[in-house]
Amino acid sequence: MVNWILAMDVGGTKQTVALADGEGQIQVQQRRPTERESGAEGGIEVLLEMAHEVVAEAGLTLTEVARVGIGFGGPVDVRTGTVLLSHHVPGWENVPLRAIMEEKLGLPTVVDNDANAGTLGEARFGAGRGAEDLVYINIGTGIGGGIMVKGQLVRGVTTTAGEIGHTTVKEDGPLCTCGKRGCLESICSGDSIGRRAREAVTAQPNAGRALVEAAGGQVGAITSETVFAVAAQGDALAQALVDETVHYLALAIGNLLNLLNPELVIIGGGLSEVGDILFVPLRQAVREIALEVPYRAAHIVPAELGYEAGILGAVALALE
Amino acid sequence: MVNWILAMDVGGTKQTVALADGEGQIQVQQRRPTERESGAEGGIEVLLEMAHEVVAEAGLTLTEVARVGIGFGGPVDVRTGTVLLSHHVPGWENVPLRAIMEEKLGLPTVVDNDANAGTLGEARFGAGRGAEDLVYINIGTGIGGGIMVKGQLVRGVTTTAGEIGHTTVKEDGPLCTCGKRGCLESICSGDSIGRRAREAVTAQPNAGRALVEAAGGQVGAITSETVFAVAAQGDALAQALVDETVHYLALAIGNLLNLLNPELVIIGGGLSEVGDILFVPLRQAVREIALEVPYRAAHIVPAELGYEAGILGAVALALE
Numbered sequence: 281m282v283n284w285i286l287a288m289d290v291g292g293t294k295q296t297v298a299l300a301d302g303e304g305q306i307q308v309q310q311r312r313p314t315e316r317e318s319g320a321e322g323g324i325e326v327l328l329e330m331a332h333e334v335v336a337e338a339g340l341t342l343t344e345v346a347r348v349g350i351g352f353g354g355p356v357d358v359r360t361g362t363v364l365l366s367h368h369v370p371g372w373e374n375v376p377l378r379a380i381m382e383e384k385l386g387l388p389t390v391v392d393n394d395a396n397a398g399t400l401g402e403a404r405f406g407a408g409r410g411a412e413d414l415v416y417i418n419i420g421t422g423i424g425g426g427i428m429v430k431g432q433l434v435r436g437v438t439t440t441a442g443e444i445g446h447t448t449v450k451e452d453g454p455l456c457t458c459g460k461r462g463c464l465e466s467i468c469s470g471d472s473i474g475r476r477a478r479e480a481v482t483a484q485p486n487a488g489r490a491l492v493e494a495a496g497g498q499v500g501a502i503t504s505e506t507v508f509a510v511a512a513q514g515d516a517l518a519q520a521l522v523d524e525t526v527h528y529l530a531l532a533i534g535n536l537l538n539l540l541n542p543e544l545v546i547i548g549g550g551l552s553e554v555g556d557i558l559f560v561p562l563r564q565a566v567r568e569i570a571l572e573v574p575y576r577a578a579h580i581v582p583a584e585l586g587y588e589a590g591i592l593g594a595v596a597l598a599l600e
Numbered sequence: 601m602v603n604w605i606l607a608m609d610v611g612g613t614k615q616t617v618a619l620a621d622g623e624g625q626i627q628v629q630q631r632r633p634t635e636r637e638s639g640a641e642g643g644i645e646v647l648l649e650m651a652h653e654v655v656a657e658a659g660l661t662l663t664e665v666a667r668v669g670i671g672f673g674g675p676v677d678v679r680t681g682t683v684l685l686s687h688h689v690p691g692w693e694n695v696p697l698r699a700i701m702e703e704k705l706g707l708p709t710v711v712d713n714d715a716n717a718g719t720l721g722e723a724r725f726g727a728g729r730g731a732e733d734l735v736y737i738n739i740g741t742g743i744g745g746g747i748m749v750k751g752q753l754v755r756g757v758t759t760t761a762g763e764i765g766h767t768t769v770k771e772d773g774p775l776c777t778c779g780k781r782g783c784l785e786s787i788c789s790g791d792s793i794g795r796r797a798r799e800a801v802t803a804q805p806n807a808g809r810a811l812v813e814a815a816g817g818q819v820g821a822i823t824s825e826t827v828f829a830v831a832a833q834g835d836a837l838a839q840a841l842v843d844e845t846v847h848y849l850a851l852a853i854g855n856l857l858n859l860l861n862p863e864l865v866i867i868g869g870g871l872s873e874v875g876d877i878l879f880v881p882l883r884q885a886v887r888e889i890a891l892e893v894p895y896r897a898a899h900i901v902p903a904e905l906g907y908e909a910g911i912l913g914a915v916a917l918a919l920e
Contacts, residue, residue, distance in 0.1 A: 539767065539856075
């Protein structure tokens with residue numbers, strides 16, 4: 281049967297290739313660190329090498345593979361399968377990744393950004409199973425997102441829909457990686473929480489003592505993980521940083537509920553693993569922003585796929 | 601041929617019933633003022649009367665009508681066709697309008713709120729012809745909206761999607777009709793622009809002289825129309841009110857572009873008729889909020905259906 285799936289997750293720190301069956305169950309998988317200095321060309325070579333290896337390892341040949349799904353850690357023009365940019369690895373400007381893979385592997389290929397892949401992955405295999413209308417928010421280094429309506433990913437007219445991280449939540453707020461000010465990402469991403477904490481500690485050394493201690497005495501080592509861990513111990517400054525994070529996340533999510541009336545808001549990425557210290561106040565704060573009917577209709581839950589979200593998302597892309 | 605359409609537009613000030621052919625062309629139409637004191641029961645009686653009359657006037661019988669589409673000026677549970685509430689006419693609490701019409705007319709009926717009907721109407725007959733991904737924002741007394749993705753209306757899991765008017769754009773902003781603060785509607789609806797103008801004139805009587813004069817010397821008579829008319833003559837206070845309106849509309853629209861990457865943003869309702877004094881600065885201000893790719897992909901345009909938007913929306917509902 282020609283219904284095997286090749287899935288590829290291309291990130292800034294690691295590249296993963298998996299072989300999945302027609303149900304999306306991964307049978308063989310390989311993972312290697314991304315070598316930044318070898319750029320796009322080197323990265324593609326490694327992906328092809330792993331692809332051939334996982335297929336061989338499964339005792340198959342490429343003729344038994346139906347489709348290739350690729351989730352890429354950066355903006356992609358889905359219509360042409362072109363990677364527009366990587367924020368982490370040089371050399372990925374305007375790379376026609378779909379065309380290259382289709383030529384090299386001779387298989388129909390779909391390429392999308394990792395946030396859309398993650399949305400499809402959670403919808404098919406994770407917290408979104410059974411839901412048709414959902415929003416996925418990945419809070420890691422940055423903030424990515426995806427929107428699903430009636431079981432279909434919303435891609436928009438030029439395939440850039442889902443940029444939840446660049447919702448303006450605070451006018452004249454912090455400068456964002458996109459060049460604008462006050463985006464959700466500029467306050468609530470893992471990187472931004474860490475930056476805000478380091479700024480707060482520098483401004484209030486006394487109040488920040490617990491945060492600095494938890495980071496081994498080095499202000500520069502304070503991360504978003506430090507903030508949530510220290511807040512859980514009852515530290516006031518860390519809790520204030522968590523409160524601010526919750527406040528702006530709730531503003532963005534509440535507005536999303538009013539607009540889209542989804543059944544689920546799935547929060548993935550590193551931040552989703554902190555548990556109730558985030559989710560309980562977040563649900564409460566969303567209530568202040570959302571209208572009553574969409575608020576009651578929506579569950580705000582952590583993602584389920586964790587470390588495997590990327591590669592399962594790529595599988596879901598191929599199965600879409 | 602059994603493909604005629606009965607369309608009904610049920611508003612707070614007027615009720616319209618039309619008979620359209622299978623292409624959606626209206627052949628016969630009646631319009632009567634809404635009698636608030638006769639409530640839902642009286643309103644439904646008038647709708648039925650008009651329905652029988654337009655069908656007879658066209659020389660047809662109900663057996664030649666395929667479907668009934670009803671756009672209602674208030675929240676509707678589309679799944680059951682139940683009107684939840686009218687903000688303008690008493691007696692419309694939890695009225696199973698679809699069931700009543702299906703029983704009385706013996707025809708399959710769809711009921712939705714007028715913002716969704718307007719979205720479908722503009723998409724099929726108006727400014728949205730040919731577009732698959734669009735957002736419709738109706739700025740009248742309040743602000744309603746609808747979202748279309750790949751040619752389908754986004755209704756959400758409990759059919760309340762599209763509440764663009766209740767996007768929080770200004771924390772601790774003015775109190776909104778929904779009970780929350782700083783919704784788009786609380787600043788930018790026709791009613792809110794008028795209210796802000798009257799407040800500004802009361803606070804700054806000198807600066808507000810032109811506004812008061814244009815309203816026949818009565819502060820209480822200043823409306824959003826006064827504001828735009830006086831701003832067009834170069835008045836500073838009126839222009840400041842227009843600027844604030846543009847600013848918050850742009851914030852909501854820019855965030856929508858980032859989220860949904862639509863091809864079109866169609867602005868309907870009374871405010872859309874003021875022309876370039878709104879649209880030129882609005883497009884410019886949206887640029888400050890939206891990311892570049894979705895900004896360049898989206899046209900922000902006035903609605904085209906004007907006074908007929910409601911009834912054509914009801915036709916589009918029946919044809920959906």
